[in-house]
Every structure is written in C-alpha cells, then in structure tokens.
Amino acid sequence: MTKTRYAIVGTGSRATMYIDALCGPHSGHCDLVALCDTSSVRMSYHNRRLSGRYGRPAVPAYPASDFAGLIGRERPDVVIVTTVDAYHHRYIVAAMEHGCDVITEKPMTTDEAKVAQILSAVERTGRRLTVTFNYRYSAAYTRLRQLVAGGAIGTPHLVDFSWTLDTSHGADYFRRWHREKPMSGGLLVHKASHHFDLVNWWIGSWPETVYAMGSLSFYGREAAVGRGEAYGYSRYTGQGPMTHGDPFSLDLERSPMLRGLYLDAEEQSGYLRDRNVFGEEISIEDTMVVSARYRSGALLSYSLVAYSPWEGLRVAITGDKGRLELYERHGAHVIEQTPTGEGTGADGAAYDRRIRLFPMFRSPVDIDVEAGTSPHAGDSLMLEQLFAPSPPPDPWNRAASHLDGAASVLLGAAANQSLARGVPVAIDQLTGRPVAR
Ligand SMILES: NC(=O)c1ccc[n+]([C@@H]2O[C@H](COP(=O)([O-])OP(=O)(O)OC[C@H]3O[C@@H](n4cnc5c(N)ncnc54)[C@H](O)[C@@H]3O)[C@@H](O)[C@H]2O)c1
Numbered sequence: 001m002t003k004t005r006y007a008i009v010g011t012g013s014r015a016t017m018y019i020d021a022l023c024g025p026h027s028g029h030c031d032l033v034a035l036c037d038t039s040s041v042r043m044s045y046h047n048r049r050l051s052g053r054y055g056r057p058a059v060p061a062y063p064a065s066d067f068a069g070l071i072g073r074e075r076p077d078v079v080i081v082t083t084v085d086a087y088h089h090r091y092i093v094a095a096m097e098h099g100c101d102v103i104t105e106k107p108m109t110t111d112e113a114k115v116a117q118i119l120s121a122v123e124r125t126g127r128r129l130t131v132t133f134n135y136r137y138s139a140a141y142t143r144l145r146q147l148v149a150g151g152a153i154g155t156p157h158l159v160d161f162s163w164t165l166d167t168s169h170g171a172d173y174f175r176r177w178h179r180e181k182p183m184s185g186g187l188l189v190h191k192a193s194h195h196f197d198l199v200n201w202w203i204g205s206w207p208e209t210v211y212a213m214g215s216l217s218f219y220g221r222e223a224a225v226g227r228g229e230a231y232g233y234s235r236y237t238g239q240g241p242m243t244h245g246d247p248f249s250l251d252l253e254r255s256p257m258l259r260g261l262y263l264d265a266e267e268q269s270g271y272l273r274d275r276n277v278f279g280e281e282i283s284i285e286d287t288m289v290v291s292a293r294y295r296s297g298a299l300l301s302y303s304l305v306a307y308s309p310w311e312g313l314r315v316a317i318t319g320d321k322g323r324l325e326l327y328e329r330h331g332a333h334v335i336e337q338t339p340t341g342e343g344t345g346a347d348g349a350a351y352d353r354r355i356r357l358f359p360m361f362r363s364p365v366d367i368d369v370e371a372g373t374s375p376h377a378g379d380s381l382m383l384e385q386l387f388a389p390s391p392p393p394d395p396w397n398r399a400a401s402h403l404d405g406a407a408s409v410l411l412g413a414a415a416n417q418s419l420a421r422g423v424p425v426a427i428d429q430l431t432g433r434p435v436a437r
Pocket of ligand 1: 009010011012013014015036037038039042064082083084085087105106107132133134190269
C-alpha cells in the first residue's frame with residue numbers, strides 16, 4: 001500500500017498530536033516525511049521524541065526559509081500547518097501552490113485580508129483545505145448538532161453562548177504570542193473561532209453583521225496596578241523565591257516538554273513561553289461580548305472571559321418549537337487542559353455536564369451524552385477522519401472546509417473591527433465579496 005506523505009510546519013506543542021497520530025495508530029498508511037519551523041531546537045526535540053517513543057529515525061528538518069525546498073525534495077502529499085496563527089496563510093497558500101492538500105489548525109488565519117488570500121488560493125489551485133475544528137467531534141457538541149438538525153427546537157432564532165476560561169487555561173494566552181493581537185487575532189479570533197464555528201455548524205447558517213465590545217480588565221500591568229498589585233519580574237522562570245506563591249507562575253524548568261520545546265530554544269528563537277501575565281505589551285482583550293445576526297435571521301449573543309474561577313460554558317439555543325440548553329463546568333479547574341499540564345487541581349473531578357431539551361408545551365427531557373469530559377475528547381475521532389484510508393461515515397459533516405474556516409475567522413475579525421471602530425460591521429463589506437457556501 002502506498003502511504004500518504006505528510007509534512008508538518010510549526011513544530012511547537014500542538015504538532016505533537018499530529019506526529020503521534022501519524023507515527024502511532026495511522027503509521028500503516030501515513031508517512032511523516034519532514035518537519036519545518038523557524039526553530040531547529042524545537043524540531044530536534046520532536047525528532048528525539050520520535051526516536052525515543054517510536055524507534056524511528058529523525059525526519060528531515062527544514063528551516064522556515066526553505067519551505068519550498070522541503071516541498072521539492074520531500075514531495076509531501078499533504079502539509080499540516082501548526083505554526084503561530086499569523087503565519088498559517090503563508091504555508092497554506094504556498095503548499096497549495098505546490099500541489100499539496102493542506103490540513104490547518106484553527107483559526108484558519110487571523111484577519112480578513114489573509115482569509116481572502118487563502119480563498120483565492122483554493123479557487124486557483126483546486127486543492128483541498130481542511131480546518132481542524134476538533135470541538136465538533138466532542139460528543140456533547142455533536143449531540144447538539146444532531147438535535148438541532150433533527151428539528152428538536154424547530155427553526156433556531158437565538159443562540160446565547162457564554163464561554164469561561166479559568167485562571168489557569170485563560171492565563172496561558174497571556175504568557176506568550178497569543179497576547180499580541182497581530183500574532184493571534186486576539187481571543188475573538190484565536191479562541192472564539194472554535195465557538196463561532198460551533199454556532200455556525202449547530203444552526204446551519206453564517207454570520208452577517210457583528211457588533212462587539214471588549215476590554216483588558218484583569219491581565220496586564222495597568223489592571224494589576226489598578227488593584228494595587230505590583231510584580232518585579234517580566235517572566236517567571238529563574239526568578240527564585242520571588243515567584244513562589246504566585247498562582248500565575250509557570251516554571252519552564254519543571255517539565256521536559258517545556259524545557260525541550262521552549263526554554264532550550266529561547267536563545268535561538270527569542271520566544272518566551274512564560275511572560276508575566278501582569279506585564280507590559282498585551283494588546284488583546286480578556287473580557288468580550290459579541291452580538292451577531294446570521295444570514296438565516298438568527299441572533300447570537302456571545303461572551304468570553306479569561307479569568308473565571310471555573311472553566312466551562314453555557315449555551316442555550318431557542319427555536320420556534322423549543323429550547324436546548326447545554327451546561328458544562330469543571331470545579332475550580334479545567335475541562336480543557338493547557339499544554340503546560342496545568343488545571344488538574346484538587347477540584348479537577350468536580351465535573352458537571354447537562355443537556356436539557358425544553359420542547360414547547362411539553363415536559364423537559366434530559367439528554368444522555370456519552371462520557372468524555374473535554375472539548376478535546378473527540379480529538380481521536382477527528383484524527384481517524386483525517387488520516388484513516390476509509391474513515392467511518394460522518395453524517396454530521398464534522399470535517400470543516402476552508403469556507404467554514406473563513407466563516408469563523410470573519411466573525412472574529414469583524415468583532416475586532418467593531419471593537420476598534422465602535423460600530424456594527426457587515427462581514428460582506430469586510431471581505432469585499434460574499435463568502436459563498
Ligand atoms: N485545536 C485546538 O484545540 C488547538 C490547541 C492548541 C493549539 N492549536 C493551534 O495550533 C497552532 C500551534 O499552537 P501551539 O500551541 O503549538 O503553539 P507553539 O507556540 O507551541 O508552536 C508554534 C510553532 O510555530 C513556529 N513558528 C512561528 N513562526 C513561524 C514561521 N514563520 N514559520 C514556521 N514556523 C513558525 C514556532 O517556532 C513554534 O514552534 C496554533 O494555530 C493554535 O491555535 C489548536
């Protein structure tokens with residue numbers, strides 16, 4: 001059997017999931033042929049791990065400046081993009097121009113101009129672009145899609161969606177590149193693209209007009225000083241006792257992964273993984289509300305906060321035949337673990353999830369959902385769909401296309417524009433052309 005050839009560009013922590021899938025359960029039909037990154041130290045970490053865990057020889061490691069050389073010499077069929085968000089478009093477009101299909105992590109990209117570049121590259125090349133919205137594969141979220149698509153609430157008219165990141169998971173976006181809006185698009189793109197995609201998919205429509213407000217109210221130096229707090233360190237590692245007792249501290253010495261991927265690579269890459277969350281130069285929000293109108297006429301009311309004592313979500317979708325409610329909460333800690341492994345505190349087991357259907361004029365019904373306590377619980381299902389030669393049928397269309405990727409980024413990008421300008425933003429005006437479905 002000829003194996004499909006994969007290259008991975010962006011070899012930080014997320015790349016690990018794809019490497020493990022390609023070299024583990026899918027190694028019979030998939031071949032990892034190359035890595036590419038701006039940091040050779042990070043690529044070496046993954047190559048050492050490949051040999052230690054899978055007994056495999058190192059794969060060729062290409063600097064980002066020689067991506068074209070990688071394509072020419074290693075001839076991948078598919079390029080997997082797991083770089084910092086702001087650079088996804090470069091590799092998506094270049095890989096498709098060279099005749100490869102692409103799998104990209106969410107968000108597909110960070111702003112409307114880059115969305116336009118990607119869409120025109122797909123049209124020009126005819127290559128396939130898949131955006132890995134793994135949340136779609138989580139049992140509870142798939143169940144919501146089944147219920148709405150099956151007519152349980154009739155036509156959906158209002159989605160009320162509130163996502164709370166706790167002080168462990170939420171803080172992690174304020175330690176590194178995510179905290180710079182040009183790198184991540186802010187949480188309205190980087191994080192909310194997951195949630196906007198779920199809404200788009202649940203109600204089967206796309207956003208049209210968006211209004212947003214947001215602030216940096218908790219993280220950052222100014223907010224800390226406002227509360228009378230002062231910090232004498234711009235990063236956490238190597239500060240000695242000064243950071244002891246600081247619940248936001250992250251010590252890169254403490255795990256082989258953090259050391260190998262980040263601390264050891266600092267000198268070469270300048271990438272600091274553990275910046276003080278109450279430091280300077282944070283250009284993203286930690287508190288956000290968004291209102292949107294969909295093409296179907298449905299309305300969305302969304303909020304995101306990044307410093308809650310518990311992590312989870314509340315979603316209510318009301319239609320003309322009833323209402324569905326989903327509630328998930330994890331004690332004082334996370335339903336989604338950060339790459340640093342934080343969040344597994346003493347309260348980690350205090351997990352609570354409920355889906356309730358309120359049909360109009362009838363008694364409410366509690367909906368059973370199979371176990372799996374994290375939005376990431378569906379990752380292996382997604383990897384099977386991505387990599388298996390004959391994946392099981394997926395009647396819920398969980399595989400997301402470039403258009404789905406665009407729709408969720410554009411909602412976030414429009415929200416960013418609205419925040420900056422203080423006015424509602426029409427998505428078609430943002431892109432200069434309607435994104436067709
Ligand atoms: N679906 C999910 O739930 C999920 C979870 C985690 C991360 N992600 C996504 O995965 C991607 C990577 O996140 P991460 O946590 O691994 O971040 P990371 O910082 O650990 O890794 C990013 C990598 O990109 C590399 N890079 C930066 N600029 C580059 C360039 N110009 N060319 C090539 N490589 C470059 C960095 O050197 C680094 O190795 C992001 O897009 C993120 O949104 C998705």
